[in-house]
Amino acid sequence: MEVKRVLPEPHRYAVCAYEDVPIKEFYKGVFNEVFIFFHPFIKPVTIDLELFCAETYPDKFQLINHCERVRWNEFLALSGMKSYEELDIGLRTRILGLHKKYEDQKLKEIIHTVSEKHQLVPPLEGILPTILINTLLEAVKKEKDDWIWVGDEFGTERKLEYIDDLINQDTLARHNLFTHDHSMLITTHWDSHFSMICSDDKGKINRIIKACNLDGFYCDDRTEIYWSVQSR
Numbered sequence: 001m002e003v004k005r006v007l008p009e010p011h012r013y014a015v016c017a018y019e020d021v022p023i024k025e026f027y028k029g030v031f032n033e034v035f036i037f038f039h040p041f042i043k044p045v046t047i048d049l050e051l052f053c054a055e056t057y058p059d060k061f062q063l064i065n066h067c068e069r070v071r072w073n074e075f076l077a078l079s080g081m082k083s084y085e086e087l088d089i090g091l092r093t094r095i096l097g098l099h100k101k102y103e104d105q106k107l108k109e110i111i112h113t114v115s116e117k118h119q120l121v122p123p124l125e126g127i128l129p130t131i132l133i134n135t136l137l138e139a140v141k142k143e144k145d146d147w148i149w150v151g152d153e154f155g156t157e158r159k160l161e162y163i164d165d166l167i168n169q170d171t172l173a174r175h176n177l178f179t180h181d182h183s184m185l186i187t188t189h190w191d192s193h194f195s196m197i198c199s200d201d202k203g204k205i206n207r208i209i210k211a212c213n214l215d216g217f218y219c220d221d222r223t224e225i226y227w228s229v230q231s232r
Contacts, residue, residue, distance in 0.1 A: 010155025013182040016189050016196070019225045023196070031185065031198040035205050036223075037216035038084070039123035039193045040069035041115070042131060052121045060170040063131040070120055071215045079114045081107070084217075088228035091193045095125055102229045126190040128175045132212060134167050136186060139211040140179070143204055151176040153190060189225050 017026035023034050044052070047066035051058055058066070072087055081087050090107030092098045115122055123129065128136070140148060141163050148166070151158035152174050160180070166172055175195075177186040184204065188195040194216065197205050208214075224230060 007154070007156070013185055014149070014151050014158065014176055014178050015155045016153060016176065016187040017225060021224070022221060023219045023223050023225065024221055027198055032200045033198070033202045033205055034219040035197045035209060035216055036194050036219060037197065037209070037214040038072040039129045039195065040071055040131065041075055041123055042121040043068045043070050043119065044121070049119055049121070060130045060133060064134060067131060069131055073215055075114070078118060079110050081110060085228040088193065091122065092228070094122065097125065097191045098229065123193045125193050126188060128186070128188050128195055133172060135212045136208070137163050137167050139208040142211065143207070145179050147180055149178050149180065150174045151178065192225060
């Protein structure tokens with residue numbers, strides 16, 4: 001008789017919070033502070049916009065050297081959207097990432113129209129923004145970490161990487177990054193256009209936010225992964 005295999009609960013210092021529980025509740029006893037930062041829109045400057053398709057999507061160094069970031073607050077100003085919630089809902093609607101009752105086709109179309117007009121590339125979901133990876137890793141290094149664990153979304157695989165190697169190469173294959181002492185996690189929900197920095201040290205998070213020029217917000221006790229539809 002075949003025995004059913006059940007995975008053990010993952011270490012919470014190494015994985016993204018689950019969707020059906022407040023984020024800070026998920027990390028209770030592990031991390032006290034969680035900052036959500038938004039994946040930026042990309043503006044090609046010295047590279048062809050037509051390259052941004054599945055077959056020819058630019059690599060990390062092309063993005064860093066030939067593109068600029070457009071933050072969510074800048075896109076709100078360009079689009080006339082009223083809030084981060086509206087932008088998040090519009091982005092999720094684009095990827096069919098919401099239940100039908102929460103979708104908003106009008107917001108989706110605004111994103112499409114404004115992106116076309118200003119030649120912007122909407123952010124990708126589920127992965128750390130490639131254009132931000134080196135900036136984030138440099139900020140982590142300044143916190144006296146030379147090595148970082150790189151893990152999968154299920155907590156079943158991890159590899160210790162030298163941060164300078166990740167900066168100098170384009171080899172980052174996983175998107176849960178946590179320090180060797182388990183004091184900080186940078187993680188991305190698979191179906192969201194944002195990532196999170198988790199730690200007990202709010203000062204450390206604030207230094208990384210400033211160094212990387214991130215926009216976003218700190219979670220409160222109610223914030224969930226689908227924070228943009230919580231009040232709807």
